[in-house]
Amino acid sequence: MTFVLLPTPLPGFGAGVVMFALFGAWRLKTDPAMLAVIGLAFLAMPIAILVMSAFQPMLVPRYLMWSTGPFFVLAGIGAAALPARFFPLIAVAVAVGGTVSLAPYYSSETKPRWDRAAAYLADNARPQDVIIAQNQGVKFVLASYAERFRLDSKIPIVAWNPHDTARRAEEGKRDWAVYGRFDQGTQEPEEDFRQKWSALGIPGEQVRFGSHILILRFDNSTMGTQRSPTSVPTGAGRRHYPRLSFYTPNP
DSSP states (O other): OOOOOOOOSOHHHHHHHHHHHHHHHHHGGGOHHHHHHHHHHHHHHHHHHHHHHTTSOOOOGGGGGGGHHHHHHHHHHHHHTSOGGGHHHHHHHHHHHHHHHHHHHHHSOOSOOHHHHHHHHHHHOOTTOEEEESSHHHHHHHHHHHTTTTOOTTSOEEEOOHHHHHHHHHHTOOEEEEEEOOSSSOOOOHHHHHHHHGGGOSOSEEEEETTTEEEEEEOGGGOOSOOOTTOOOTTTTOSOOOOEEEOOOOO
């Protein structure tokens, strides 16, 4: 799993909300039962996930969203303690601050762009080609998008297999090798992926889709001398590849 903190244009906004939540918790000191209920709702999910993660890894940041409800209840209680004349100002500050703070999230790549990869393959792959996915997971994702983007049903989508790859190299078929992230598990390094495919020589084209997906096209004319894909020498991936391009869908 890859966890990346997005930049925030208003670093102090989150700190201000935390201060309101702490103030709200302090105001509830006279009502310990209410404070206990809200506090338990806030802490229950993180504690449960941490305990279960000791036996089965499952600490995913999005699960912590269960705690945001009780947290903002505390922040609202803290804000309600301010004089009423400040309420319009607080409402405007929260609306503007929240909108600006969410801008990086909606402008960033929060999931792999498999839709663009499938659209590219639908536009460029031919019936006699073969699409070879990095693994079974990538094959499943591509197959899911194939019908949506009208990928020719005559083009097979298969998962990586060293023996099949060696056979295709001998037959001289045009292959599309697809590398990318499809879940939150451990991702095979891109350098290892390239080394496996170096048995087919230099790719005729390589196109990247966002930060997580790469497609290599191997033409008949670019396939080199056959070697075992499972015994590629160290450093084989450091070749003179064609210029890496980034796919831009048609408007």
